[in-house]
Amino acid sequence: MGGEQGKPVIEYGVATLPLPGQVETGDRYLVKESPRGALIAVVDGLGHGKEAGEAAEMATSVLEGESSIDLVSAVARCHEQLKRSRGAVMTIALLDASAGTLSWVSVGNVEGVLVRAEATEGKPKREAVFPHAGVVGHHLPALAPSQTRICPGDTVILCTDGVRPDFLDIETRGKPPQRIADDILRAHAGNTDDALVLVVRYLGGCHAA
Numbered sequence: 001m002g003g004e005q006g007k008p009v010i011e012y013g014v015a016t017l018p019l020p021g022q023v024e025t026g027d028r029y030l031v032k033e034s035p036r037g038a039l040i041a042v043v044d045g046l047g048h049g050k051e052a053g054e055a056a057e058m059a060t061s062v063l064e065g066e067s068s069i070d071l072v073s074a075v076a077r078c079h080e081q082l083k084r085s086r087g088a089v090m091t092i093a094l095l096d097a098s099a100g101t102l103s104w105v106s107v108g109n110v111e112g113v114l115v116r117a118e119a120t121e122g123k124p125k126r127e128a129v130f131p132h133a134g135v136v137g138h139h140l141p142a143l144a145p146s147q148t149r150i151c152p153g154d155t156v157i158l159c160t161d162g163v164r165p166d167f168l169d170i171e172t173r174g175k176p177p178q179r180i181a182d183d184i185l186r187a188h189a190g191n192t193d194d195a196l197v198l199v200v201r202y203l204g205g206c207h208a209a
Helices: 050-064 071-081 165-169 177-188
Strands: 010-017 027-034 037-045 088-096 101-107 111-115 126-128 146-149 155-159 195-202
Touching: 010 027, 010 037, 010 177, 027 050, 027 195, 037 050, 037 155, 037 195, 050 071, 050 088, 071 088, 071 101, 088 111, 088 155, 101 111, 155 177, 165 177, 177 195
Parallel strands: none
Antiparallel strands: 010 195, 027 037, 037 088, 088 101, 101 146, 111 126, 111 155, 155 195
């Protein structure tokens, strides 16, 4: 997608690995760019294998079809679509390039973290999404998206639970998103579930509040 004067707003990389012994992964991701910015998501179908993949695919298809994004409404539509499936957990985020903000919401244990290119007073180096307990398609809790500022060079990392949480120690400075994703998967993937890492770097302008 083009930003100011046709410049790209984001760049991203993804790395995925099925559970040992499985051919298909139950994890899916979405990066949908628009004039407003980008919608990004990682969805983990419950369990693993074909049926988990089908549930995750249903959710990403719903999100792909969204025209105007309200995160709570988008998750609710995924919930309705997945009621006859295994269900899924997910984290979805909306990067608003015009406002310089990142809004995100999480249901279940898809971990999300914003790694800032530069820490400032009142803004820590890393900021994590708040996880709401539940399963999309089976039990959807009341959701409250959070919002934070995002500036050029900041990096969003979303990981399914096949990635150990110690990935937060990864160094992102000076690395392209694909290398970060590959490094996380190589160093932190477990062997008990499918694993997926999505890394999105914001390249666009940061506007004053």
